[in-house]
Amino acid sequence: MKVQHHLNDDVIRSERLPNIWCPGCGIGIVVGAYVKAIQKSTIPRDRHVSISGIGCTGRVSGYLNLDSYHTTHGRAIAFATGMAVVRPELEITVIAGDGDIGVIGGNHLIHAARRNVDLNVIMVNNFNYGMTGGQHGGTTPLGAKTHTSPYGNIETPFNVPYLVAAAGASFVARWTAMHVRQVTAAISRMMEVKGFAFMEVLSPCPPTFGEFNGFPDALDMMEYFRDKSVVDHNADLSKIAVTARPEDEVVVGNFVDRRRPSYQELLGDLRTRVATQGAGKK
Amino acid sequence: MSRPSGGGLAPGTYFTMGNFACVEGAILAGCRFYAGYPITPSSEIFERASVRFPQVGGNAIEMEDEVGSMAALVGASFAGAKVMTATSGPGFSLMMENIGLAYIMEAPCVIVNVQRAGPSTGIPTLVGQGDMMQSKWGSHGDLEVIAYSPSSVQEFFDFTIQAFNSAEKFRTPVFVMADQVVGMMWERLRVPPAEEIEVVQRLVMEPVSAIDRERVLFDYTRDFLPMAIVGTGNRANIDSLTHDSRGYPSTDHEVSENMTRHLAGKVKDHAKEIWRWEERYLDDAEVAVVSYGSAARSALAAVKSARAKGIKAGLLRLQTPWPFPDEVVEKLSSKVSGLVVAEINFGQMVHPVRENSRCPVVGANWAPGTLIEPRAIVEAIQAVVAS
Secondary structure (H helix, E strand, C coil), X not given: CCCCCCCCCCCECHHHCCCCCCCCCCHXXXXXXXXXXXXXXXXXXXXXXXXXXXXXXXXCHXXXXXXEEECCCCCHHHHHHHHHXXXXXXXXXXXXXXXXXXXXXXXXXXXXXHHCCCEEEEEEECCCECCCCCECCCCCXXXXXXXXXXXXXXXXXXXXXXXXXXXXXXEEEEEEXXXXXXXXXXXXXXXXXXXXXXXXXXXXXXXXXXHHCCCCCCCHHHHXXXXXXXXXXXXXXXXXXXCCCCCCCEEEEEEEECCCCCHHHHXXXXXXXXXXXXXXXX | CECCCCCCCCCEEEEEEHHHHHHHHHHHCCEEEEEECCCCCXXXXXXXXXXXXXXXXXXXEECCXXXXXXXXXXXXXXXXXXXXXXXXXXXXXXXXXXXXXXXHHCCCEEEEEEEEECCCCCEEEEECCCCHHHHHHCCCCCCCCEEECXXXXXXXXXXXHHHHHHHHHHCCEEEEEEXXXXXXXXXXXXXXXXHHCCECCCCECCCCCCCCCCCCCCCCCCCCCCECCCCXXXXXXXXXXXXXXXXXXXXXXXXXXXXXXHHHHHHHCCHHHHCCXXXXXCCCCCEEEEECCCHHHHHHHHHHHHHHCCCCEEEEEECCCECCCHHHHHHHHCCCCEXXXXXXXXXXXXXXXXXXXXXXXXXXXXXXXXXCCHHHHHHHHHHHHHC
């Protein structure tokens, strides 16, 4: 079936629909929230840039009617850093998966947060490598079964909001695909924040994660998010690791929102200082 | 075509280091963005860039690794900047991933490799030319690349400018394959007046106000395509996946053929415009040495020494190892009775030379971490003559 028109045609490349995502996937919900945030944004449309890496969430950029970049696996933040330094007026949003942002690209993530590069990073966490068929990664809960952890995952996963907050980001949030309004509002806030703005969005992945871990149907994990999410903006981030066990709570909220000079601001100050103090040094 | 803008080194004669000359060439070529990671023996390039780029309104940023540096270059290139990085073997290996990204996205960028000795960490402080084949074949998926190889401080300056011009014209990553000797050597540098420096600017896509969903963003029947710069209203999708004329991912065979042939063809079909070489004592030569980079300095000494012994030897110095100047080598090989390929490795450029030669080809190879000594090349010349 070819889709002819879409309500969000001004931001979506509707000629590319239907998308590649599986039934029950949460990525489309995050895209919808991003589209709404762009439509609400007062920043001129042509300054909005979408950059993604590789994987299921990596495909987001290609569906957006923006300047969009589908880069290499894990490198979207580094790519975005180069672009953002040259053109600080751009509103760049990196959307990518947990494997992309938090594992293969983990080094770029923590250093961009440390530098406080003025970027928005949305990490859709579906707890596994989905596009390659369901393997465990750095965000897979302890004990979870995947094709590369058939006897249960023995590795402790990253608590990514805690990591990114510790690295120095200006804004850190976590929501789930169930929290459409909160995700949209957080993206709007991330567009205002000067500095590194990070949000983890937990997402169902019925065919490659849910199937083997107690959430086989499309709605199972959404119901889990609905029933077990606890909003706590002031949560102790060291205690908010996600277990994805039916009995455990999922702590969500806008945890960090602080003003630190952004990397672009600091680079601008540096250039001004060099220009006014003269080139005589060295 | 344009001339250098302000802030570059004033015309005149200087006594300076190869790595410094590289930075000054880059600034005069219009480069205003550097992303790097320190590595011996290229670090003076990053250090000099850190001093100089803010003075000319640019940025020199330090990334967390060479993977990130190379990714940042591609992003900055799409922001409209002329961009560069410099590295050595281990960093070059890490850059291969996003060199491929620059290639498929057609992002102009310059990568300087100040080559050092040995595999892995090797000997960071000593010379080698072991990355020549890596520059051609190191990034997966069959790339056609452009590489310059300077033999002096002056050429490190000149070829850096030339590398930017080729990167801008061909919209592709361009290598400056220097080595530790050329990078750390101090020599005379002549900075010509601005009007003598040619500076090429990339073709830029005209902004489009109305979005035509079927528009052809990438007309692969053309050799050189205008670049969609971010934030100018093109709303282009730039993809690392094989993509069609609209920029959308595709697994269609014809799409793949068109895109990959375009990427390789724009370099291959214009190879003769890119080739640069120097001929010394070749008019009456009966045997010739083929060399490049710092090794070519020893090769010239060897040729002179052979001539003193009564052997009519000559030198072909490859200034652009890639695209390989096959016709130049073939022509020479039909004039001489043998070729000696002198390089600081166990035999790399000797392979394309042999592939394109009609006469016997032998390698003069030397790679303990020192500049190849002329005597090793003279011995090879004598062996060729004797056979």
